[in-house]
Amino acid sequence: MATKRKVGNLLGLAVLCYLLQRPMHPYELSRTLRDNDDVRSIKFTHGSLYMVVGQLERAGFVAALQTSRDGARPERTVYALTDAGRAELGDWLRDLVGDPKHEYPQFVAALSLVAALPPDEVRTLLAQRLTRLAEQRAEILGILDAATAQGVPGLFLIEEEYRLALLDAEVSFVESFRDRITDPHNDWSALWADFHASRQPPGGGQS
DSSP: OOOOOSOOOHHHHHHHHHHTTSOBOHHHHHHHHHHTTGGGTSOOOHHHHHHHHHHHHHTTSEEEEEEEOOTTSOOEEEEEEOHHHHHHHHHHHHHHHHSOOOOOOHHHHHHHTGGGSOHHHHHHHHHHHHHHHHHHHHHHHHHHHHHHHTTOOGGGGHHHHHHHHHHHHHHHHHHHHHHHTTOTTSSSHHHHHHHHHHTSOTTTTOO
């Protein structure tokens, strides 16, 4: 059973992780998230980051250390991880790593409804998807090569390796599905084509 957390936004988990290193103010957290390219994994804006930091403070996971002002700039409050926050960080990460969660990817939703499109059009769209996947794969390989050349330890690239593995699996599936659409040996390609040819459900629409 999924744990009901006081702060469920994954941005909160990232904040706890970086505050484990040292106390920071939200602006510094934002810069650190961007410098480490976490925007590829976690969506956030300046406003959403401040909101999550506030939620973590109310939950007792972070605490304000000091507030300062530099000239005419707005006040900046430095936050530190509390003992409760350190415990929450460990528990949250263990939960995410050890227990698969049911997610709702958009491509899976599209596949569940794909019969509403004509099979020939779907083959064209799948070919288009394969082109996009190849571009994404090249981008990730570029990131890995550049980071490795800069001496970044492999541990800090593991999420990119995971993305690459998912892309490879998706490419294999999409290629197989594309080929099966016109395979005369399966039991659904003819029904699918006939449905769109006649605009009637298989069997003539009789109940």
